[in-house]
Structures are given as C-alpha cells and as structure tokens.
Amino acid sequence: MTNRILENNKKSWDVVAHHFNGVDALPSYGPFTQTEEELGMFGEITGKKVLDIGCGSGHSLKYMEEHGASELWGIDLSHSQIKEAENTLKGLNPRLFQGAMEEDAGLPKSYFDYVYSIYAIGWTTDLAATFRLIHSYLKDGGTFIFSWDHPLYAHLQTRNGEIHLKGSYQQEGVATFEKFKGEDTQLTLHTRKFATYINELINAGFSIDHVVESQVPAALADIEPEVSDRYYSLYKARKFPTTLIIKATKRQG
Numbered sequence: 001m002t003n004r005i006l007e008n009n010k011k012s013w014d015v016v017a018h019h020f021n022g023v024d025a026l027p028s029y030g031p032f033t034q035t036e037e038e039l040g041m042f043g044e045i046t047g048k049k050v051l052d053i054g055c056g057s058g059h060s061l062k063y064m065e066e067h068g069a070s071e072l073w074g075i076d077l078s079h080s081q082i083k084e085a086e087n088t089l090k091g092l093n094p095r096l097f098q099g100a101m102e103e104d105a106g107l108p109k110s111y112f113d114y115v116y117s118i119y120a121i122g123w124t125t126d127l128a129a130t131f132r133l134i135h136s137y138l139k140d141g142g143t144f145i146f147s148w149d150h151p152l153y154a155h156l157q158t159r160n161g162e163i164h165l166k167g168s169y170q171q172e173g174v175a176t177f178e179k180f181k182g183e184d185t186q187l188t189l190h191t192r193k194f195a196t197y198i199n200e201l202i203n204a205g206f207s208i209d210h211v212v213e214s215q216v217p218a219a220l221a222d223i224e225p226e227v228s229d230r231y232y233s234l235y236k237a238r239k240f241p242t243t244l245i246i247k248a249t250k251r252q253g
C-alpha cells in the first residue's frame with residue numbers, strides 16, 4: 001500500500017471498528033434515512049452474486065443472504081472488520097478480502113450482478129479508481145448502489161438549532177479528525193461535491209438510474225424532534241438529507 005492516508009486510516013479503522021458492528025448496514029442506508037424496504041433500490045436478489053465494498057461487520061451481506069443471494073463477497077480495509085464479518089457470516093461461505101477499495105485486490109472481473117456499498121465509499125482516497133474497479137467487477141448491465149453522507153450535509157453545523165455552513169462546500173480536499181468515536185486515533189476523509197460523485201460514475205462507464213436525497217424513515221415520521229446540535233440528529237435530518245443514495249448501471253460494452 002503506497003498511500004500514507006490509506007495506511008493511517010487502516011490502523012485507525014482497526015481501532016474504531018467495534019463501534020460500527022451492525023451499524024450502517026442494510027436494510028438501513030444510513031442515519032435517519034429510509035430503509036431498503038421503503039426505497040426498493042435493489043431488484044430481485046435471489047440467485048445473484050453480490051459484492052459489498054467496505055463490508056464492515058458483514059451485516060449487509062447477511063441481509064443479502066437472507067434475501068437469497070447466491071454468493072457473498074466483501075472487501076474492507078480493516079482487518080478487525082473482516083474478522084467481525086467472518087463471525088457474522090459464519091457457515092455462509094463468504095469470500096472476504098482485507099484490502100482497499102481503490103486498489104485491485106484480485107476480485108473477479110465482469111462477475112457480479114450487484115456491487116453495493118453502505119456508508120463506506122466516501123472513505124476512498126481515489127474515487128475515480130474506485131468507480132473504475134467497481135465497474136470492472138460488474139457484469140454488463142450489472143447494478144451498483146451506494147449510500148454515503150450527502151456531500152453538503154458534512155458542511156452543515158447546528159448551533160442552538162440554527163444551521164450554519166461550516167467551511168467551504170466549493171473547496172474539495174481532505175478533513176482530518178484527531179479523534180473518532182471518542183478514540184484517540186486519526187482518520188482522514190476526502191470531501192467531495194455532489195457533482196463529483198455523479199461525474200466520476202459517468203466517467204467510469206455507468207449510467208445513473210436513480211438518485212435519492214434521503215428523508216427520515218417512516219418509523220420516525222411522527223416523532224417531534226428535540227433541537228439538537230449533534231452531527232446526526234432527527235432535528236437536522238428533518239431539514240436536510242443526511243444521505244445520498246445512487247443506483248447506477250454498467251453500460252453495455
């Protein structure tokens with residue numbers, strides 16, 4: 001691994017992994033966001049070969065198995081997450097790889113019906129390379145679905161209930177956190193604009209089928225939110241989408 005951000009992030013994900021056991025996993029697309037049951041982004045899963053990018057603790061792959069997927073493949077940067085996923089998927093014959101999504105880990109090409117990623121794609125240090133690789137893993141006509149923080153959401157900070165713009169949405173770059181989930185460990189995240197996600201998908205050879213800017217899920221629809229200054233809150237999610245979800249198809253060669 002030649003990339004220092006990746007090397008550092010890998011060490012840190014091994015430290016924070018346990019905070020994400022079963023968090024941000026299908027049927028959830030992310031915090032305060034509609035579920036797969038509400039959105040129906042996937043078509044028929046039965047008999048399909050699926051690959052999870054940033055598979056974390058393996059709970060999304062478990063959901064795929066429960067819905068009849070024929071093969072369960074996953075890749076994650078963190079060794080600890082892969083261990084968790086092995087535990088979650090015990091007896092289900094998963095093919096799990098420890099590696100970076102932006103590097104070729106030797107996964108089969110033109111093989112998968114679905115490649116998907118739940119709240120992991122934004123961690124890539126090279127979005128263009130990641131989308132090109134995902135494109136190569138899919139069969140012609142195969143589907144890629146991902147969810148991630150809405151690119152503007154990360155710039156919205158709530159102070160006493162008022163929402164302010166933090167930093168510059170225009171300026172793409174990196175944000176480094178010195179603490180993550182309360183742990184003293186450094187993680188670096190690239191910030192990107194909405195258009196960058198769309199344009200890199202198109203550049204990689206995808207056509208865009210559907211874009212969702214999330215709403216709060218039906219289960220929370222009737223709850224009156226308290227004013228909150230937390231990064232993720234029902235209060236903030238009622239006013240602005242937390243999550244961006246995109247469904248794209250590999251264009252026929």
Ligand SMILES: C[S@@+](CC[C@H](N)C(=O)[O-])C[C@H]1O[C@@H](n2cnc3c(N)ncnc32)[C@H](O)[C@@H]1O
Nearest residue numbers: 013025054056057060077078100101118120123
């Ligand atoms: C919020 S968790 C995703 C949870 C997961 N979707 C699930 O079903 O449990 C983000 C994951 O992305 C992984 N990750 C971060 N950077 C990565 C990279 N460059 N390549 C592959 N995985 C990465 C982390 O190790 C972590 O497991």
